[in-house]
Amino acid sequence: MPDVDFDYDACLTACARGDQRALRQLYEQDSSRLLGVALRIVRDKSLAEDIVHDAFIKIWRGAGSFDPGRGSARGWVFSVTRHLALNVVRNHYREVPLGDEHESVSTDSFEFGARPGQVHTCLEQLDPARRTCILHAYVDGYSHSEIARKLDTPLGTVKAWIKRSLAALRECMA
Template identity: 75%
Template sequence: MFDYEACLSACARGDQQALRRLYEQDSSHLLGVALRIVRDKGLAEDVVHDAFIKIWNGAAGFDLSRGSARGWMFSITRHLALNIVRNAGREIALSQAHEPHAEPAETFEFTARSGQIHTCLAHLDPARRRCILHAYVDGYSHSEIAEKLGTPLGTIKAWIKRSLAALRECMA
């Protein structure tokens, strides 16, 4: 079993090899999370790079009483990726608003649809919403979600499949 807490403690003491071990252990998982959010491999790689800088610089401030070390690392990555998406949305809306050729309807539609996903997610059953968020925001596999929620794997797969169909219908 990989000891994330020990690696973070070592990072806090300046041990660069500990950071390397963290990177080797979870960089691909963190890249998957970032990629699902930003939907661009180059941006996702930048997010992971920035996340490891934050992990290195913030290791001394990690508090085990507030959650697991691995969860903390994933949280840093998610927040950085979400900030990029939010900032990109603002930049698109602002650039479209200032372009003489931008259609006001297009700007409105983009803004409305970005908030629509939150409304659609709110209509899902809480357990199914957690499955979707664990899969597409946290980057967990179906089996990891099943283990985390203490629910059979087949049930998790069915919930995710039905929830995605419901979200597609709601977004249409």
């Protein structure tokens, strides 16, 4: 149960001075609620736990930069966690998962050379709008946002099309 009399300002001040007990007290006070915040955003417990860990490191290192004139200490602690979680989500949507088999592929070992028509055959099996998204992303180098504007399609739809199309291409190429 949270201590309603917990002094967040004093705790952050102590953290800024290097008082590890203060960080431990802050952890005991709010780690479970911070985990809940991160979990609601990233929807993965293991990832949320990593975010809370990183948040406490950031809180420890940045405690001296907390400015009580800009808001509450508790709010700052929660915003550090929330921003880290949101950054993870944003960065996840920028990644293009290729799978382990693509990590250190040399040009010689790539199978496109052995079956040059297979890529085209697999692309032809995609819905035309989805095929266009893939080509804009991987041939033209457009970002998801640029594709959404170019096709006058919601960004979430473009992201979903690309994700599903990559999965379909991966399956077709296997």
